[in-house]
Amino acid sequence: AQSVTQLDSQVPVFEEAPVELRCNYSSSVSVYLFWYVQYPNQGLQLLLKYLSGSTLVESINGFEAEFNKSQTSFHLRKPSVHISDTAEYFCAVSDHYNTDKLIFGTGTRLQVFP
Amino acid sequence: GAGVSQSPSNKVTEKGKDVELRCDPISGHTALYWYRQRLGQGLEFLIYFQGNSAPDKSGLPSDRFSAERTGESVSTLTIQRTQQEDSAVYLCAPGRENTDTQYFGPGTRLTVL
Numbered sequence: 387a388q389s390v391t392q393l394d395s396q397v398p399v400f401e402e403a404p405v406e407l408r409c410n411y412s413s414s415v416s417v418y419l420f421w422y423v424q425y426p427n428q429g430l431q432l433l434l435k436y437l438s439g440s441t442l443v444e445s446i447n448g449f450e451a452e453f454n455k456s457q458t459s460f461h462l463r464k465p466s467v468h469i470s471d472t473a474e475y476f477c478a479v480s481d482h483y484n485t486d487k488l489i490f491g492t493g494t495r496l497q498v499f500p
Numbered sequence: 501g502a503g504v505s506q507s508p509s510n511k512v513t514e515k516g517k518d519v520e521l522r523c524d525p526i527s528g529h530t531a532l533y534w535y536r537q538r539l540g541q542g543l544e545f546l547i548y549f550q551g552n553s554a555p556d557k558s559g560l561p562s563d564r565f566s567a568e569r570t571g572e573s574v575s576t577l578t579i580q581r582t583q584q585e586d587s588a589v590y591l592c593a594p595g596r597e598n599t600d601t602q603y604f605g606p607g608t609r610l611t612v613l
Contacts, residue, residue, distance in 0.1 A: 392542075422604075429606045430607075431604075485550075485555065486548075487533060487545045487548050487556060487559075488533070488545065488602060489545065
């Protein structure tokens, strides 16, 4: 069975500092990997995804994630965070050979302080 | 979410009552997924529709939960004899055939008193 682990439930960081949100997954088959973001009082939005090809994927707002097959990881990074990045971040995996249902991690709350 | 509405946006009900939650995607979405997000937790998969059939119901927590879908259109999730542990935000995510990405609706926040 597939699973996703987000070890950090909360990550406090000061504005303009770098941040890494960790995500590890387990799966016996090839997977697609996703990061979703949920801003306060808003719905769930896709941030970025890895399907195939380049292992480094980027979002439009400066986040990036790298698929590491040997370490079964898909950590999310940003070199300099803004107050507006404060949100809950969810890592997810889908089995694209089956139903494509998403298995989510428990989420990491990123709190950016001025 | 991209091309999907859910109703009601909020529902407060008493324990033991039945509730019906609705997901209304724009046309062209052959696949449709339901998830729920309980307070402080990640999203849990409930059920997957391909057209109006449900090949994967493995996430439904109990037989109190059921869902239907009309063709490639509206889907309803019904919870009978609601319990307090059913309190959560229920989200649907439509998708096109062979799509690789799910976009989520705004959700229904269900509170069972």
